[in-house]
Structures are given as structure tokens and as C-alpha cells.
Amino acid sequence: MRAPEPASAEPIIVMEHVEKWYGTFKALYDINLAVLKGERIVLCGPSGSGKSTLIRCINHLETYEKGEIRVDGVLLGNRTVAIDAVRREVGMVFQQFNLFPHMTILQNCTLAPMRSLGLKKAAAEDRARRLLDRVKVLEQAEKYPAQLSGGQQQRVAIARALCMQPKVMLFDEPTSALDPEMVKEVLDTMIGLAEDGMTMICVTHEMGFARQVADRVIFMAGGAIVEEAPPQEFFTAPSHERTKKFLGEILP
Amino acid sequence: MDYKLDFSPVIAGMPSLLLGCLGTLTLAICGMALGMLIGVGGVFLRDSSFKPFRWLVIGFVEIIRNTPFLVQIFFIYFALPFAGIRLNPTPTAIVALGVNGGAYAIEIIRGGINSIARGQTEAGLALGLHKAEVFRFIILKPALRAIFPSLTSQFILLTLSTSIASAISAYELTSVSQRIESESFRSFEVYFTDTFFYLIISWMIMRLFALISARLLSYPVK
Numbered sequence: 001m002r003a004p005e006p007a008s009a010e011p012i013i014v015m016e017h018v019e020k021w022y023g024t025f026k027a028l029y030d031i032n033l034a035v036l037k038g039e040r041i042v043l044c045g046p047s048g049s050g051k052s053t054l055i056r057c058i059n060h061l062e063t064y065e066k067g068e069i070r071v072d073g074v075l076l077g078n079r080t081v082a083i084d085a086v087r088r089e090v091g092m093v094f095q096q097f098n099l100f101p102h103m104t105i106l107q108n109c110t111l112a113p114m115r116s117l118g119l120k121k122a123a124a125e126d127r128a129r130r131l132l133d134r135v136k137v138l139e140q141a142e143k144y145p146a147q148l149s150g151g152q153q154q155r156v157a158i159a160r161a162l163c164m165q166p167k168v169m170l171f172d173e174p175t176s177a178l179d180p181e182m183v184k185e186v187l188d189t190m191i192g193l194a195e196d197g198m199t200m201i202c203v204t205h206e207m208g209f210a211r212q213v214a215d216r217v218i219f220m221a222g223g224a225i226v227e228e229a230p231p232q233e234f235f236t237a238p239s240h241e242r243t244k245k246f247l248g249e250i251l252p
Numbered sequence: 253m254d255y256k257l258d259f260s261p262v263i264a265g266m267p268s269l270l271l272g273c274l275g276t277l278t279l280a281i282c283g284m285a286l287g288m289l290i291g292v293g294g295v296f297l298r299d300s301s302f303k304p305f306r307w308l309v310i311g312f313v314e315i316i317r318n319t320p321f322l323v324q325i326f327f328i329y330f331a332l333p334f335a336g337i338r339l340n341p342t343p344t345a346i347v348a349l350g351v352n353g354g355a356y357a358i359e360i361i362r363g364g365i366n367s368i369a370r371g372q373t374e375a376g377l378a379l380g381l382h383k384a385e386v387f388r389f390i391i392l393k394p395a396l397r398a399i400f401p402s403l404t405s406q407f408i409l410l411t412l413s414t415s416i417a418s419a420i421s422a423y424e425l426t427s428v429s430q431r432i433e434s435e436s437f438r439s440f441e442v443y444f445t446d447t448f449f450y451l452i453i454s455w456m457i458m459r460l461f462a463l464i465s466a467r468l469l470s471y472p473v474k
Binding site: 101102117 | 369371372374375376377378379380381382385389390393394397471472473474
């Protein structure tokens, strides 16, 4: 069931020598990463290894002190215009869903397309309903987030991000806050997205997902990229001690 | 105890007492509106990246919260004319109430905003919304909902503080009561009625806030 579409040779995200400090604590060490269009990347590693920090730099939810990040050719500096342009192209799904509690599911999905893409209400609602249908929560469209299960909320969060028609999707531990029985429905949604050719970077501990859809698995520790390899190689023949130790701890 | 109750001066003065109630309500509602404006604006300045604005707001809040309201009214009414700012009693009272209520509202509203999880802001920013849009569409309503009980009690307090405006003879319930009392010497009857009217006014304001909360700020929560 591996996705057939090959990744194109054109990088859509380029990170060069990115470094980040929190005060005196160095959170990212010389990150170099090129993500190709259509590529599916799984980022894993022990907690505190900088995985979330790395992907949060891509849409500038975190600042960084050194290096360059380009998204679809746009250099992400500190200019508001560039940051806005990048954020419109990059969707993000959070561990805690972060749906807006005072809006219906439909309103959650139409707010940003109407405000930042200038879509008319009818067009935004059409798009939202189509995508809610795709993640199989269309019948909940008029409800409020608190009335949905965790799995449903996370699927709405995915649909909400897709409503911006992003070129890249970032997933920050999307299943970590879910009850076990709801993990599969969210992973299935993500697998469907991968099969449709979406460029994805997923921070996750779901190694089954990594095996199934990732083109590349990246292992981070202590704020640095330690090892990257296609899943087959990553799981069967990891080259670094830290990777072996990590895999030994999380694989059954 | 052979004091005989005599409400006739109160009854005779009822039209002016009711007008006084109206004056009190006007002061309270205008004061709240101004207080809300100062509160929201103050929060923006307080958390802006331009440091002098922050210091200005912090200084303002500290001064207002650590001085008596009566002195603040006197300052505006008696001292500001020397700086060329001369206001009539009613506008003076409204400004004083608004400034005083606003200083407290700044702290209450900030608390509400800080109580909204950081993830909400991040989700909005990640969707390409600007900071101001995030505040207006994502933060404001849940924050107002969170602070509504404390905002209600602060504004009830503001409503009751309107009585202090009688010190500069603003037209409101207590100054009317004082006049009737000084003409009739029926202190018990006059202030009994005065108290009763304040209870009703407070209750009305409370109902108004409950209505606003139910109509505008309710949504299902876990």
C-alpha cells in the first residue's frame, strides 16, 4: 500500500545551517534539510530532541538565530510579508488539535480562507464541506469542537489546514494526545493524504505509519539530525548507536 | 423607640428620586463603556512591543489602583481646571468612573487573554491570520467568556461607586437623596429608599450582564 507517486526532484523546503537557542540552551544544531515536492518525511527521536522546534521553524512559529529557510522559493526572514506568504502555503496540525472552541466546525474551516485568501463565504463553505467530507466528519459541520471526540477533532484540524490548499503539511505529534482507539482514524486520514501526493513532514512515534508512507525517516537527538534513511534501511540497518538505542526502546 | 416613620417627603420627592436613578444608570453605563474602551486599548498598549507604551500603562494602572476614587474625582474636578481642563460634574464623574474602571479592566482582560491557551494563537497564525485578526476572531470571545464573572462584579462595583459622584454634586441618586434628606430630616426613610433603589439598579445590571453572556458568549465546552 505504499504510495506510488514518486517525489519530484524539486525541493519545496530548504533548511541550511539552521541553529536555534533558547537563551543559553542550544535547541537546534546546524540543521540541513531539503524536502522535495511530494516527499513524505517522518521525524522521530526522543522527547526534547528538537523535532517539534524544527518543524515550527518552517512556518515561523519559532524564530531561529542562524541559517536560512526557504519555502517554495521564498526566503523566510523576519519580514512579515514573507512569513505570511509562507504560512498560507504551509498547513499545520497540532498535538492538541487547537480547534477554536467558540466556532462551529464549519466556521473553524472557513475563517482563514475568508480572511487571508479573500474567499467569499459560499465558496469557503463549499470547500470546507468537501474537505470535511474527505476526512469523514461532514455530518458534524454544525457542531462545536467540544461536542466531538478527539479523533474527530483532529480530523477536523486536518481539514481546516487543507482548506488553505497548502503545498506542504506539517504534523506535530498528531496522534499523541488521542485515546488509543482513535489513533487509527487519524493515521488513515494522513495516509490518504500521503497517497494523494501531499508533501508532508510528520513528527510522530507511529513507526507503522513511517514504514507505510515515509520516503525518508529522519532521526534527531540533542537538537541535531543524527541519521536519515528510507524506512526499510532505517528500521533494518540503522547505522548510529543512538538510533539503535531509540529503536530498541520504541519498537516492540 | 417612638420614632414614627413618615415616608411623605420621600413620596413627594419620588419624581426627582427616579430621575436620580436615571442619572445613576447613565453614569454607570457611560462609565462602563469608557472603562471597557480603556481596558481593551490599555491591554493592547500594555502588551505592545514599544516599551514606553508598556510603562505608561503600568504606571497608569498602579496610580489608579493605589489612590482613592474620591480623590481621583476631586483631582479631575478641582485640579484639572488649573491645567485648562474644565468639566461639568456629570462628565467629570463619567471620566473618573471610566478611568478607574478601565484600570481594573486592563488587569482583568489581560488575565483572560493569558488564560487562553497559546495553541489557539499559534493555530491562527499557522493558518495565515495576522496578529490583530487572531485577537479579534480567535482570542476575544473565549477571553471575554473567561473573565465575564469578574468583569461583572467589577462593573457592579463601578455602578455603586457612582454614589461618590455626589461629592461634586453630579446628578445621581445619592445627591438627590441628600437634598431631600436635608430638606425633610427624614434620614431613615430617605436612605432606606436610596439603598433599595441601589439594590434594584445592581440587580438590573447583573441581569443585563447575564443576558449578554447568554446571548453572545455561550458555546459548548467540555
